[in-house]
Amino acid sequence: MSSSSLLSSQSAISHKDKVAALAPDNFTWHGYSALETQWRVERLLSRYVACIDDDALEHWPEFFVAEGCRYEIITRENVERGMPLALVFCNSQGMLVDRIVSLREANIYPQRWYRHIVSNVLIQAVAEDHLEVHSHYVVLQTRRNGQTSIFSAGKYKDRIVFQNGELKFAEKRVVGDTHSIDTLLVSPI
Amino acid sequence: MSSQCSDNYTGKAPAVWPAKVNQIPKEVFGDEALFEEELKKIFYGDCWHVVGHFAEIPNAGDFKTFDLGRVPLLISRGKDNQVRVFFNSCTHRGNQLEVATSGNRKEFECPYHRWLFSLEGALTACPGSKEFAPDFKQENFGLMEVKSAQFMGIIFVTMGKNTPPLTEWLGEIVPPTLSTLLGGDGRLKLLGYQKVRYDSNWKGYNDNDGYHAPMLHTAFRLLNWQGGTTGFQRMTKNGHVVFEAELKAIQNNGFVNDPSLVEFKGSDPAKGSRIVQFFPATVMVKHLDIINLRFAMARSHDVTEVHYAYFAHEDDDEAMIQHRIRQSSNLLGPCGMISMEDAAIFQRIHIGNQTPGFAEFQKGVTSLSEIPMDVKQNDETGNLPRWEHYRKVMGFKREGEK
Ligand code: FES
Numbered sequence: 303m304s305s306s307s308l309l310s311s312q313s314a315i316s317h318k319d320k321v322a323a324l325a326p327d328n329f330t331w332h333g334y335s336a337l338e339t340q341w342r343v344e345r346l347l348s349r350y351v352a353c354i355d356d357d358a359l360e361h362w363p364e365f366f367v368a369e370g371c372r373y374e375i376i377t378r379e380n381v382e383r384g385m386p387l388a389l390v391f392c393n394s395q396g397m398l399v400d401r402i403v404s405l406r407e408a409n410i411y412p413q414r415w416y417r418h419i420v421s422n423v424l425i426q427a428v429a430e431d432h433l434e435v436h437s438h439y440v441v442l443q444t445r446r447n448g449q450t451s452i453f454s455a456g457k458y459k460d461r462i463v464f465q466n467g468e469l470k471f472a473e474k475r476v477v478g479d480t481h482s483i484d485t486l487l488v489s490p491i
Numbered sequence: 492m493s494s495q496c497s498d499n500y501t502g503k504a505p506a507v508w509p510a511k512v513n514q515i516p517k518e519v520f521g522d523e524a525l526f527e528e529e530l531k532k533i534f535y536g537d538c539w540h541v542v543g544h545f546a547e548i549p550n551a552g553d554f555k556t557f558d559l560g561r562v563p564l565l566i567s568r569g570k571d572n573q574v575r576v577f578f579n580s581c582t583h584r585g586n587q588l589e590v591a592t593s594g595n596r597k598e599f600e601c602p603y604h605r606w607l608f609s610l611e612g613a614l615t616a617c618p619g620s621k622e623f624a625p626d627f628k629q630e631n632f633g634l635m636e637v638k639s640a641q642f643m644g645i646i647f648v649t650m651g652k653n654t655p656p657l658t659e660w661l662g663e664i665v666p667p668t669l670s671t672l673l674g675g676d677g678r679l680k681l682l683g684y685q686k687v688r689y690d691s692n693w694k695g696y697n698d699n700d701g702y703h704a705p706m707l708h709t710a711f712r713l714l715n716w717q718g719g720t721t722g723f724q725r726m727t728k729n730g731h732v733v734f735e736a737e738l739k740a741i742q743n744n745g746f747v748n749d750p751s752l753v754e755f756k757g758s759d760p761a762k763g764s765r766i767v768q769f770f771p772a773t774v775m776v777k778h779l780d781i782i783n784l785r786f787a788m789a790r791s792h793d794v795t796e797v798h799y800a801y802f803a804h805e806d807d808d809e810a811m812i813q814h815r816i817r818q819s820s821n822l823l824g825p826c827g828m829i830s831m832e833d834a835a836i837f838q839r840i841h842i843g844n845q846t847p848g849f850a851e852f853q854k855g856v857t858s859l860s861e862i863p864m865d866v867k868q869n870d871e872t873g874n875l876p877r878w879e880h881y882r883k884v885m886g887f888k889r890e891g892e893k
């Protein structure tokens with residue numbers, strides 16, 4: 303079995319982003335105009351990173367659909383070589399919760415602050431039941447000694463759905479350009 | 492009463508170690524000059540060093556690069572399917588030949604003056620050679636090969652002149668555990684990497700990336716995850732340590748919402764946990780259905796880079812591969828929810844040991860003068876033969892020793 307089929311059997315998100323696809327200028331999605339959809343997507347992303355940076359991680363799983371969600375942090379190096387191994391890979395909301403419980407109750411790690419910067423939010427495809435959205439992220443890390451460094455830079459590849467009047471992540475794939483981890487990765491990105 | 496430091500602290504490793512075998516001078520972790528000596532005596536010396544596994548480069552033309560100390564290596568699979576290890580250096584002016592960490596090539600081309608090397612290391616083209624020195628012969632300028640050997644696909648290299656044969660160096664204890672760890676035959680399939688940089692001396696890394704689960708990892712206890720009673724820890728005189736432990740399938744006590752993550756699908760729980768810690772730096776682990784080879788690179792006295800490579804077995808079906816990917820992506824290593832403490836510990840060991848005195852081994856110590864070769868599964872003393880071997884290789888004396 304080839305490793306590329308390993309990969310495609312896993313993810314619903316297309317990997318053909320060498321040429322950026324783009325949604326049409328005008329569309330309506332669940333009654334929202336293109337502009338309003340863009341604004342709602344950006345608000346979702348802003349709330350998502352605020353949840354992590356403000357250490358409200360108990361609420362982090364709520365950003366995902368209850369059934370069949372997928373969250374993954376994977377390095378660009380692994381992706382480009384067709385290797386499926388991730389740094390974090392959850393395919394149930396229970397797993398998302400387990401990550402947070404583990405972080406709170408079990409894991410020992412030096413306290414540090416994270417600061418996410420998200421930009422270049424691009425709706426790449428619009429379907430009846432979902433949006434495909436790419437954006438860029440940088441995570442700054444401030445250690446206890448007060449020094450700030452770049453912990454990870456990369457791209458969010460999200461599949462966003464409309465559920466009970468809200469936008470949720472059905473799938474969030476964090477593809478990190480950074481593939482040399484500084485000591486450990488405990489928080490979601 | 493607190494213990495006292497009598498001499499001035501210099502941060503320099505002492506030439507004479509205490510007579511007590513359970514005391515390691517802390518300075519060995521932070522002494523920059525000592526690292527240079529270690530490069531000569533250990534990394535460039537008469538030791539075998541793990542640099543990869545065949546499964547990382549399964550096809551002709553696949554290569555990976557690796558640094559042994561500061562020496563850049565190029566590991567290539569030729570058209571003849573042979574794996575060879577070269578110095579990653581053009582034989583003309585010494586330019587670093589390959590810069591990628593891994594990939595696939597038809598040949599290796601040096602960008603400087605366009606010398607071209609085959610996957611098997613031969614110099615196949617060198618433009619303008621008519622004007623080269625009178626004694627130039629193309630066939631004499633193939634890539635320089637490093638002495639290598641393999642065990643079940645694990646690639647070992649040595650630059651020493653008097654390194655014993657690999658089988659002798661592995662001894663009798665290592666191969667059986669290693670073979671179970673490698674799925675019985677080493678026919679592995681690479682799933683991918685997690686690469687980490689630890690702010691830690693390589694000895695602190697190797698000393699602590701082994702078996703300490705019961706104490707350090709709360710997640711094990713929260714999961715109510717008890718090891719069986721049939722496990723053991725064995726050591727070789729030249730510094731390797733192996734662990735075998737049974738893992739009982741988890742009793743779900745409600746701690747995990749999705750217990751499918753910690754199931755056994757393929758392997759026998761009786762063979763649940765296997766660890767091999769090679770002297771000097773590499774650690775390999777099999778836990779549940781995870782096969783994880785940790786290729787360690789000592790970068791300096793205070794930085795160790797480790798490439799955690801994860802594998803499936805060639806005979807796995809699709810469901811098993813997906814299960815291994817899921818376990819491998821979540822449990823062990825620097826992002827693993829049950830063992831990420833290791834990383835934090837390596838760094839704290841490194842910082843905390845820049846102080847006077849000794850790093851002490853206590854649990855399982857029965858003699859202060861004899862190196863224990865027979866220890867219990869969770870004793871700390873399993874690390875002592877490795878320290879003793881290190882001491883001897885480095886030429887440190889013990890108090891009272893001539
Ligand atoms: S240094 Fe490589 S071709 Fe000259």
Ligand SMILES: [Fe+2]
Pocket residue numbers: 700701703704707708830833
């Ligand atoms: Fe551990």
